[in-house]
Structure formats: C-alpha cells, structure tokens
Amino acid sequence: MKLNKTKGSIKYKPRIEIPPIATIKTEWDLASLYYRNDRDKKIEEDIEKAEAMIRRFVKKWKKTSFTSDAHLLQLALTEYEALSAEPAISRPTRYYWLRSCLDVNDTKAEQQLALLARRLRKVKDELLFFVLQIGALTPKEQKVLLKDRSLSQFHYHLTRIFRSSRHNLTEIEEKIINLKSPQSYSMWLNMTEKIISNRSIVWNDQEFKIPEAIEQLNVVEFDEKELLWDTIRVELQQIGEVAEHEFNAIVTDAHVENEQRSYKKPYSATVIAYEDSEENLESLIDVVSRQGFAISRQFYKTKAAIHNTNTLRYSERNAHIGDSVEIPWEEALLICRDVFYNLSSEYGSIFDAMLQNGQIDVFPRKGKQGGAFMSDQTGHPVHVMLNYTPTFSSLETLAHEMGHAIHATRSSQQRSFYDGHSTITAETASTLFENFVFDAVYEQASEMQKFYLLHDRLVRDISTIQRQVAFFNLELAIHNYIISNGAITNEQLRKMTINELRRYLGPAVTLHPNDGYSYVYIGHLRYGFYVYTYTFGLLMSSIMARQYKRDKSFIHSIDNFLSLGASASVTDIFKTVGIQTSNKDTFIDALDTHKKEVIDFTRLAKKISL
Numbered sequence: 292m293k294l295n296k297t298k299g300s301i302k303y304k305p306r307i308e309i310p311p312i313a314t315i316k317t318e319w320d321l322a323s324l325y326y327r328n329d330r331d332k333k334i335e336e337d338i339e340k341a342e343a344m345i346r347r348f349v350k351k352w353k354k355t356s357f358t359s360d361a362h363l364l365q366l367a368l369t370e371y372e373a374l375s376a377e378p379a380i381s382r383p384t385r386y387y388w389l390r391s392c393l394d395v396n397d398t399k400a401e402q403q404l405a406l407l408a409r410r411l412r413k414v415k416d417e418l419l420f421f422v423l424q425i426g427a428l429t430p431k432e433q434k435v436l437l438k439d440r441s442l443s444q445f446h447y448h449l450t451r452i453f454r455s456s457r458h459n460l461t462e463i464e465e466k467i468i469n470l471k472s473p474q475s476y477s478m479w480l481n482m483t484e485k486i487i488s489n490r491s492i493v494w495n496d497q498e499f500k501i502p503e504a505i506e507q508l509n510v511v512e513f514d515e516k517e518l519l520w521d522t523i524r525v526e527l528q529q530i531g532e533v534a535e536h537e538f539n540a541i542v543t544d545a546h547v548e549n550e551q552r553s554y555k556k557p558y559s560a561t562v563i564a565y566e567d568s569e570e571n572l573e574s575l576i577d578v579v580s581r582q583g584f585a586i587s588r589q590f591y592k593t594k595a596a597i598h599n600t601n602t603l604r605y606s607e608r609n610a611h612i613g614d615s616v617e618i619p620w621e622e623a624l625l626i627c628r629d630v631f632y633n634l635s636s637e638y639g640s641i642f643d644a645m646l647q648n649g650q651i652d653v654f655p656r657k658g659k660q661g662g663a664f665m666s667d668q669t670g671h672p673v674h675v676m677l678n679y680t681p682t683f684s685s686l687e688t689l690a691h692e693m694g695h696a697i698h699a700t701r702s703s704q705q706r707s708f709y710d711g712h713s714t715i716t717a718e719t720a721s722t723l724f725e726n727f728v729f730d731a732v733y734e735q736a737s738e739m740q741k742f743y744l745l746h747d748r749l750v751r752d753i754s755t756i757q758r759q760v761a762f763f764n765l766e767l768a769i770h771n772y773i774i775s776n777g778a779i780t781n782e783q784l785r786k787m788t789i790n791e792l793r794r795y796l797g798p799a800v801t802l803h804p805n806d807g808y809s810y811v812y813i814g815h816l817r818y819g820f821y822v823y824t825y826t827f828g829l830l831m832s833s834i835m836a837r838q839y840k841r842d843k844s845f846i847h848s849i850d851n852f853l854s855l856g857a858s859a860s861v862t863d864i865f866k867t868v869g870i871q872t873s874n875k876d877t878f879i880d881a882l883d884t885h886k887k888e889v890i891d892f893t894r895l896a897k898k899i900s901l
C-alpha cells in the first residue's frame with residue numbers, strides 16, 4: 292500500500308463554549324505548594340511534629356488491648372486514621388521526591404530522601420504492632436466486631452485487614468522480611484537494570500545505551516529495524532547469563548515467602564493487594580489467551596499486508612504507517628478542556644485548577660525524569676508529570692494522567708482510609724479518559740487520519756491487552772518451572788519467551804530464536820503478576836466508554852465510580868456501573884469492542900488501498 296507522508300493536523304473545533312482560563316503554569320510550583328527551598332525551617336518542624344505524633348500514638352495504644360472491645364477499637368482506628376492522614380508525616384519526603392523527579396541530578400534531594408527514610412523508618416516500624424494486633428483476632432472475634440454497628444464505618448477496612456492477616460507472620464518476622472527485602476529482591480532488579488543501561492551498541496557510528504537503542508527501534512526506517520534489533524539481541528543474550536540468576540533468586544524468594552505465608556498460588560498475594568479475586572483474574576487470563584489472542588493475530592495479518600508482505604519480523608511489529616497526527620500543546624489543552632467540560636463542569640474545573648496552581652509539569656527539560664505519571668497522597672495536592680511533545684500519543688498520555696488525577700480528586704471526598712484506589716480501578720479511570728479524548732478527536736479527523744489513529748490505538752491496545760497477558764502467562768510459567776525444577780537457565784527462559792510471544796502474535800509475525808532474549812529487559816516480568824491490572828482496567832473502560840456513547844446520562848454512574856475510591860472491593864465497585872467482573876462474559880463482551888475496531892481497521896485498509 293502506498294502511504295501518504297504528509298504531516299497532519301486536526302484543527303480541533305470545540306463542541307461547547309469553554310469558560311475562559313487565566314494564566315496557567317506549565318511547571319510544578321513546589322515553592323507555593325510545599326516549602327520555599329531546602330533551607331525552609333518548616334521542613335524540620337514537620338519532621339519533628341511527625342515523630343512526636345507517631346510516638347504519642349504508640350505510647351498510648353501499644354500496651355492497651357484495644358481489640359478487646361468494639362468501642363475501644365473504634366477509638367483506636369479513628370486516631371490511627373487521623374495519623375495516617377497527617378500531611379506533616381509525608382510532606383518533607385514528598386517535597387524532595389517531587390524535586391528529584393524534576394531533576395534526577397538533584398543530589399541534595401537524593402541525600403535528604405535517604406536521610407528521611409532512615410529517620411522515619413525507625414518510628415514507622417514502631418507502628419507495625421497496630422495492624423498485626425488487629426489481624427491476630429480469631430475468626431470468631433472478627434465476626435463479632437464486624438457485626439458491631441459502632442464499627443460500621445470501618446467495616447471494609449477491617450475486612451481487608453482480616454483478609455490479609457491470614458497470611459501475616461509475627462511482628463519480628465515481618466520486621467526481618469522488611470529489612471531483608473532490598474537484598475533479596477530490589478538489589479537484584481537494580482543489578483540487571485544497571486547492566487542494561489550501562490551497556491551500549493554502535494549504530495551508524497553513534498553509541499547508544501541499550502534503553503536508548505530500544506527507543507531508536509521506533510524511530511529508524513522499516514528496513515533498518517531488524518539490523519538494529521539484532522545488535523541489541525546480542526547484548527541481551529550476554530546479559531541473560533546474569534539475568535537467569537536474578538530470576539532464580541527473586542522467584543525462589545517469592546516462593547519461600549509464599550509458603551511461609553500460606554499463599555496457595557504464585558499470584559495469590561497480588562490479587563489480595565489489588566482488592567480483587569483469583570476467579571476474576573483467572574477468567575480474564577483465560578478469555579484473553581483464547582479470544583483475545585485471535586484478535587491480535589488478525590491485526591498483525593492485516594498490518595503485514597499494509598506493509599506489502601506476508602509476515603512481519605518481531606522488530607517490525609509496531610512500525611508506524613504513514614505519518615502521525617501533530618498536536619501542539621495549545622491544541623492538546625483545548626481538546627482536553629473541551630472533552631472534560633463536556634463530560635462535567637466539575638472535571639473541567641479540576642483540570643483548570645491544576646493548571647493554575649502549578650500541579651502539572653508539562654515539557655521535557657534537561658535532567659527531568661522521562662515518562663509520565665500522576666501522584667496523589669492523602670492531604671497533599673495531586674501532581675501530574677508529563678514530557679509533552681507535539682504528538683497524538685502525548686495528548687493520549689495527558690488524557691490518561693488527567694483520568695488518574697480526576698479519579699484521585701473525586702475520591703478524595705472519601706475518608707482517608709478509603710481515598711486511595713486499586714490499580715485496577717485507577718487504570719480503568721485513566722484509560723476511560725483516553726477513550727473520551729480519542730473519540731472526540733477521531734470524530735473530527737479525515738479518513739486518512741482515522742486510519743492512522745486507529746492503527747496506533749490498536750498497536751497500543753494490543754500491547755496492553757494481549758501482550759501483558761502473554762507476559763502474565765510467561766511469568767507464571769517461569770515460576771512454575773523454577774518451583775518444580777529448582778532453577779532455570781538463560782536458554783530455557785529464551786525458549787519460554789518465544790512460546791508466549793508466538794501465541795499472541797500468530798503466524799503473521801516471524802520470530803527469530805534470539806527474540807526470546809527480550810525477557811531480559813522486560814521489567815514487568817519481575818513485578819509479581821501486576822501486569823494484569825492494566826489489561827483489566829483497559830477492558831473495563833472500553834465497556835464504560837461504549838455505554839457512555841450510547842447514553843450520555845451514564846456519566847452519573849461514571850462519576851459515582853470515580854468517587855468511590857477504595858471504599859469497597861474491585862468487584863463491588865464495578866457492580867455500581869453494572870459490570871459483573873466475576874462473569875466471564877464481561878471480558879468476552881469487552882473484547883468484542885476491541886475486535887470490532889480490528890475489523891474496522893481491516894476494512895479501512897482495504898478501502899484506502901483501492
């Protein structure tokens with residue numbers, strides 16, 4: 292197919308009259324929101340206040356049998372909740388952490404963070420007794436307390452403690468596990484990460500560190516991709532010689548701890564942490580591995596034809612087609628304000644306030660951390676960090692992070708025990724707002740732009756739905772292999788990676804045996820099965836976006852969903868928008884929307900090539 296190479300702009304026209312906005316800040320204003328600078332006396336005042344508050348709490352409750360009666364427990368929980376919501380405890384750390392994101396070379400911030408962690412760890416460890424003592428109640432005592440009306444406001448909070456307490460160890464054992472955790476887990480990850488980021492390859496007489504070289508894969512011409520990828524694979528194969536030890540160590544460590552805590556399956560602890568159930572997770576994995584993989588295989592078949600070939604190489608699977616749509620920051624601002632105000636004036640105002648208060652750091656700068664995120668914490672302003680470039684994907688990132696920010700702001704009405712979120716509901720909120728923005732732009736795009744937009748969206752969706760589930764399956768296979776065989780080798784890891792990649796990519800993507808070494812740089816495989824939360828969130832948001840398209844009054848249910856925070860389990864929160872996550876058909880239904888988009892894309896491809 293011959294593809295048009297002209298840069299496209301959308302010239303977006305707002306659909307409603309948007310209220311005017313005064314001057315906005317495109318950098319975080321930490322001086323107004325936190326401290327003037329690191330010499331600000333308020334920093335030490337906050338730390339001392341925090342230490343005193345925690346000590347007072349420990350002194351008051353540690354020797355009391357506060358779980359013996361509902362009234363006493365209610366009192367203790369109320370104070371504990373107030374303590375965990377106290378901004379002074381987290382403000383200094385948050386300030387320095389935000390500073391270190393703006394400048395990775397801010398040594399002062401790094402040092403202060405390390406000192407603060409050491410100083411606060413001492414007092415925070417003193418608090419471990421509280422949750423452990425509640426968790427130590429017998430099932431019968433738990434039942435009695437859960438029925439007590441004076442504790443009704445803490446019902447879900449207690450349920451969560453009771454659920455995870457079945458897997459608690461003693462206070463001293465918990466302390467030892469905390470102390471030994473860096474050297475049995477994160478230091479191994481840091482090792483591989485550091486080797487990867489220090490190794491380099493030479494490409495066109497230029498030196499690239501491996502992470503940069505992987506980025507370059509998206510940039511170089513189609514015909515050059517395999518050659519570049521081959522030089523990267525050679526390095527990955529060598530790093531695999533240490534990565535195999537990393538996997539043996541962290542998987543064995545997880546397995547030993549799971550046994551001590553009586554977790555039955557490798558992912559049992561993960562499911563509890565995300566306030567989800569094993570049944571939900573298993574049906575999601577099953578449905579995506581069957582129906583979902585059939586969709587991604589179809590997509591790659593169509594994509595290969597667009598590139599005038601029968602099969603694509605692994606390194607070519609995400610190759611751009613045509614040219615991307617250009618979105619300058621001013622237009623992104625206009626689009627998002629239009630979309631948010633259109634949904635609800637509340638969402639528009641949240642965005643405007645964040646822009647005016649300096650809570651969004653927009654552009655890339657020297658020393659600034661890469662990527663994008665939203666950060667919220669009880670009692671503090673919400674922050675969004677971006678590295679905005681005038682591309683459609685930057686617009687999507689803005690929409691995604693603002694989805695998180697709006698979710699966090701709406702949920703902050705909850706009491707502080709419940710003003711957080713599970714990653715599953717958070718990723719639903721963020722991808723939902725991505726959907727809203729996509730739909731608004733798509734409507735105004737030309738046919739050719741629609742084709743490119745849909746292509747890029749499908750590439751992104753497949754890397755969130757099918758690819759993450761492939762990683763989940765791979766991680767599980769690695770765990771099971773090490774548990775039954777005692778250890779795994781680089782060669783075995785390579786083979787298993789190839790198998791899982793083949794399942795979701797299908798026959799239209801040919802795999803070179805060494806593509807299997809990509810396991811070395813896939814960080815997600817080390818994060819304890821958390822990858823599935825992204826798949827879950829994206830599938831659920833596609834159902835919600837579709838429902839909103841049909842019936843605009845659905846926004847009230849969406850707003851209720853966004854306001855629930857972490858006040859109920861994931862299953863119960865989805866029930867409020869009419870989604871039954873324990874029903875397999877829900878996932879099948881969500882994949883249906885995704886499947887229709889692949890069909891639309893295939894149809895557009897045929898039409899345009901005529």
Ligand SMILES: [Zn+2]
Pocket residue numbers: 691695717718721
């Ligand atoms: Zn996110």
